[in-house]
Amino acid sequence: MPSLESYRKELDYSYAPGLFPCMEAVRKRPDAVRRVIVSSRLAEGSAKDGLMRLCEKQGIRVETADRALARLSGKENVFAAAVFEKRQGSLSSDEKHLVLHHPSDKGNLGTMLRTALGFGFRNIAVIRPAADWDDPHVIRASMGAMFSLEIAGYDDFSQYRQAYPAHALFPFMLTGALPPEEAARGLSGPYALILGNEGSGLPQEFASLGQAVRIPHSGDIDSLNLAIAAGIGMYVFSSLTS
Amino acid sequence: MPSLESYRKELDYSYAPGLFPCMEAVRKRPDAVRRVIVSSRLAEGSAKDGLMRLCEKQGIRVETADRALARLSGKENVFAAAVFEKRQGSLSSDEKHLVLHHPSDKGNLGTMLRTALGFGFRNIAVIRPAADWDDPHVIRASMGAMFSLEIAGYDDFSQYRQAYPAHALFPFMLTGALPPEEAARGLSGPYALILGNEGSGLPQEFASLGQAVRIPHSGDIDSLNLAIAAGIGMYVFSSLTS
Numbered sequence: 001m002p003s004l005e006s007y008r009k010e011l012d013y014s015y016a017p018g019l020f021p022c023m024e025a026v027r028k029r030p031d032a033v034r035r036v037i038v039s040s041r042l043a044e045g046s047a048k049d050g051l052m053r054l055c056e057k058q059g060i061r062v063e064t065a066d067r068a069l070a071r072l073s074g075k076e077n078v079f080a081a082a083v084f085e086k087r088q089g090s091l092s093s094d095e096k097h098l099v100l101h102h103p104s105d106k107g108n109l110g111t112m113l114r115t116a117l118g119f120g121f122r123n124i125a126v127i128r129p130a131a132d133w134d135d136p137h138v139i140r141a142s143m144g145a146m147f148s149l150e151i152a153g154y155d156d157f158s159q160y161r162q163a164y165p166a167h168a169l170f171p172f173m174l175t176g177a178l179p180p181e182e183a184a185r186g187l188s189g190p191y192a193l194i195l196g197n198e199g200s201g202l203p204q205e206f207a208s209l210g211q212a213v214r215i216p217h218s219g220d221i222d223s224l225n226l227a228i229a230a231g232i233g234m235y236v237f238s239s240l241t242s
Numbered sequence: 243m244p245s246l247e248s249y250r251k252e253l254d255y256s257y258a259p260g261l262f263p264c265m266e267a268v269r270k271r272p273d274a275v276r277r278v279i280v281s282s283r284l285a286e287g288s289a290k291d292g293l294m295r296l297c298e299k300q301g302i303r304v305e306t307a308d309r310a311l312a313r314l315s316g317k318e319n320v321f322a323a324a325v326f327e328k329r330q331g332s333l334s335s336d337e338k339h340l341v342l343h344h345p346s347d348k349g350n351l352g353t354m355l356r357t358a359l360g361f362g363f364r365n366i367a368v369i370r371p372a373a374d375w376d377d378p379h380v381i382r383a384s385m386g387a388m389f390s391l392e393i394a395g396y397d398d399f400s401q402y403r404q405a406y407p408a409h410a411l412f413p414f415m416l417t418g419a420l421p422p423e424e425a426a427r428g429l430s431g432p433y434a435l436i437l438g439n440e441g442s443g444l445p446q447e448f449a450s451l452g453q454a455v456r457i458p459h460s461g462d463i464d465s466l467n468l469a470i471a472a473g474i475g476m477y478v479f480s481s482l483t484s
Contacts, residue, residue, distance in 0.1 A: 114466075118462065118466055221385070225357065232473060
């Protein structure tokens with residue numbers, strides 16, 4: 001088996017660092033996991049036993065390789081990592097979507113993926129340029145949530161829209177007309193929440209593509225953090241629609 | 243004037259790195275700002291002019307010091323920083339509080355402070371041990387929001403409670419009985435939202451101190467990210483109470 005390289009976007013595989021994200025990879029997408037690397041310092045106990053048993057059941061090879069682990073994760077305190085094959089996700093036409101337009105911060109992206117899974121948004125569209133969602137930092141921040149999600153990348157918003165023309169669109173904008181509760185009221189059928197870049201938000205033309213939403217907040221701050229806005233939006237929409 | 247040291251918790255001053263946080267310090271707490279440091283690479287223009295004018299008006303000295311700036315901020319792309327005196331905040335008995343019990347992540351803490359200001363929570367209690375809210379990383383993540391907040395530290399929760407015995411308490415817990423909308427309904431008078439540590443949450447005994455709240459989410463994730471949970475909690479409570 002070839003030796004493992006430090007992560008680069010060009011590779012066709014990536015790493016899920018950390019015991020919990022590694023377990024999620026093995027549990028939720030076993031066919032994609034090429035092997036699992038563990039540290040010799042991983043304490044004997046139920047967590048290790050669970051991982052070993054799961055890998056054995058799935059026919060996944062487990063190697064002890066301290067140096068490779070430290071190199072791949074960039075951290076000394078990572079005790080396990082899964083090596084997994086990347087794939088393009090496939091979104092459902094019938095389910096609600098989260099559309100992320102040019103997200104640039106890896107931590108924010110991972111947090112949004114974890115939150116999306118928590119509120120039943122299993123279909124994620126990412127409009128490029130964007131942070132690489134297969135990057136180990138994103139996977140770690142998502143706590144492995146991405147292994148339970150379908151994530152598909154698009155070169156621009158119109159490419160996404162062509163593929164899913166029927167979704168009701170809700171761009172989140174500082175100039176939005178309605179708070180999320182009013183926008184979500186009475187909504188039935190598939191819909192998409194659209195959130196812009198951390199620094200620049202969504203371009204103004206998105207306002208005319210659907211019903212623009214604004215999360216009310218005081219004028220003491222310029223805007224909410226992107227992951228916070230996405231979290232509130234997904235919470236409100238998922239609790240008011242079925 | 244003594245030379246500036248790299249930030250340590252023991253210092254009686256800290257740094258607000260970045261143009262926006264620096265402006266917030268000068269605007270909102272001018273008496274606490276000892277001086278402002280700018281980079282020779284700070285482009286001439288309206289942002290620089292605005293900062294210069296504000297400092298002149300407040301009688302705050304501005305120095306150009308590239309090396310000090312890079313050392314203090316740990317980043318090459320920081321073009322301004324305010325040097326400010328720390329102080330213990332003072333909470334109001336009449337206003338709503340956000341109580342953070344052992345928050346440990348600086349980025350999360352800064353994001354929560356920014357969100358708190360956005361939803362009108364201007365009184366923040368932090369129960370130690372906790373991340374240092376005067377740390378430049380926190381200030382940067384808060385986008386300078388902390389200069390508009392009162393932040394007070396306590397050695398344990400009972401010390402906070404003794405000082406503010408009348409606030410209705412809402413601990414956020416995975417075992418909480420009510421969703422935030424139901425807990426907030428009909429609420430009048432001062433209240434406190436209490437959120438626990440990123441990894442361990444709140445100790446179980448908090449359930450009996452007030453009305454425990456749970457933000458509903460699917461069983462596909464263990465818990466929401468702390469800053470996301472705090473954001474949803476503050477959003478719901480502030481929009482349903484006056």
